[in-house]
Amino acid sequence: MAYDEGLAELMRGDLAERDDIREQRMFGGLCFLWRGHMLCGVHRGGGMYRVGKAAMAQALALPGVAPMAFTGRPMGGLVEVDDAAMAADDTRAALLGLATAFTGALPAKG
Secondary structure, rough: OOOOHHHHHHHHHHOOOOOEEEEEEOOOOOEEEEEEEEEEEEEEOOEEEEEEEEHHHHOOOOOEEEEEEOOOOOOOEEEEHHHHHHHHHHHHHHHHHHHHHHHHHOOOOO
């Protein structure tokens, strides 16, 4: 397994009250899609959130948050969260709020 199941359970709990959440294995981890769009996910060593480019500075101001760079280059609008930050309920809530605002503004997919 390429991701921490405990972190996946934390995210499932954070997303429990949202409609239309679907899980999909991607990027060697587990992504959560909302309304057909990637919202957040977990991988070995932490998590990721799709906050959008406009909210990057706000997300990066949180402790344990960095630009996501799986390919060695930062991926615009996506942030990576280390294990310690994933354990912080307030950090996850803030990032989920940013990700939900960004993803919720996109038209729903199929």
